[in-house]
Structure formats: C-alpha cells, structure tokens
Amino acid sequence: SAVISQKPSRDICQRGTSLTIQCQVDSQVTMMFWYRQQPGQSLTLIATANQGSEATYESGFVIDKFPISRPNLTFSTLTVSNMSPEDSSIYLCSVVSADRVEDTIYFGEGSWLTVV
C-alpha cells in the first residue's frame, strides 16, 4: 500500500505568483502522476513525473507553466507558475504501487488552490 501526503492542502494565492505543491509517499512507487480538477469538472492528467528526468506532459500542459520534479522514488513537486484565476483548481498527486498481487493506484487528498 501507499500513503500519500500532499502539501499544502489549501492555499489562497495572489495572481502572478508561483506555488509549489509537494507529494510525499511513505513507500517507493513505480509511477507518479499529477492531475488537475477545475471547479465542477472532472480530473485531467497534467503529466507523468519521471524519476531523474523531465516529466512527460499531456496535451495542453507545458513545462514552463507546470514544472515538475521527481528526485527519488518517494517524492515529487508540481509548481504552478505565474498563476491566474483560471489556475484555481484541485491538484492531485497519484501514485502506482506494486502491491503483492497487482499494481494499485492511490490518490493524495489534493491541494485546493484559489487564485485571487
């Protein structure tokens, strides 16, 4: 199993600033992902966080806006840069853990960002 801790859980940010969200897992995991959930919307994959190399971004997301780091198998950060009100969302970290029988996907509680 895997327990995920995301920080911050909530924040109110000023337009034009940047915020870094941390995702810490209590065990080594094979894969880590970052998702966004805009108000009233479903979840959309931002990128796959790759250990020791550049993240793999989905269409519509770019590294300059959402830089991601993953220095080891248990930790990743997502930065939301130069924020605007449209970036107000829940940002969720997800991991894949190789449990005994099969891979299992876990989600963090999310980081709820409001940009004013």
Next chain:
Amino acid sequence: AQSVTQLDSHVSVSEGTPVLLRCNYSSSYSPSLFWYVQHPNKGLQLLLKYTSAATLVKGINGFEAEFKKSETSFHLTKPSAHMSDAAEYFCVVSDAGNMLTFGGGTRLMVKP
C-alpha cells in the same frame, strides 16, 4: 487512445431505491476500469476496480459494477440508496501505463 463517457451528469433517486450510474468506455488495450467517489470537499475514494478477472465486481458500501465487453460498458449499481451516497462519481479507464482517463462525472443526489 482511451476515453470514458458517463451518460448522465446528474442522477436523482429516493432513499431506499436502486442506483444506476452509466459508463461507456473505449480503449485500444484490455482496459482496467474503476469507479471513484468524491464527497464534497473530500478526496477521491476508490469504490471498485475491474482488472480482467470476474466481470461482476463488488466494491465498498454495497456498490457493484459489471464489465460488459460487447457493450463496452461498466455501469455502477447499488440495490438501495442511502443518504450518505450523495456524491460525485467518476468512471475511470486505465491503459497499460497506469495513466487514468476520467469520465465527466455523475452527481448522485439522494432524496429522503
């Protein structure tokens, strides 16, 4: 490419009556399919998952879903709704790379 369509954005039922939340998917691979629930101001909770074993999957809180390959469907059901079931439900498909594609969500409302 994979995609998920949740056929109803809102479903309203009375307490004690059956729940049906519909989901259709498309996938190039033999998919893994999931249902997640999100209560207001809460994180995601896994209800159940299908990973090519039994086609009828039982989950938590009395929910179950049936994988029908011929219909590319994975509908979620519960025999008797409870007030605490009111939430947003997401049908999700995963390819071999474990990246998840979420449906648009269905908001379940339960009337007393």
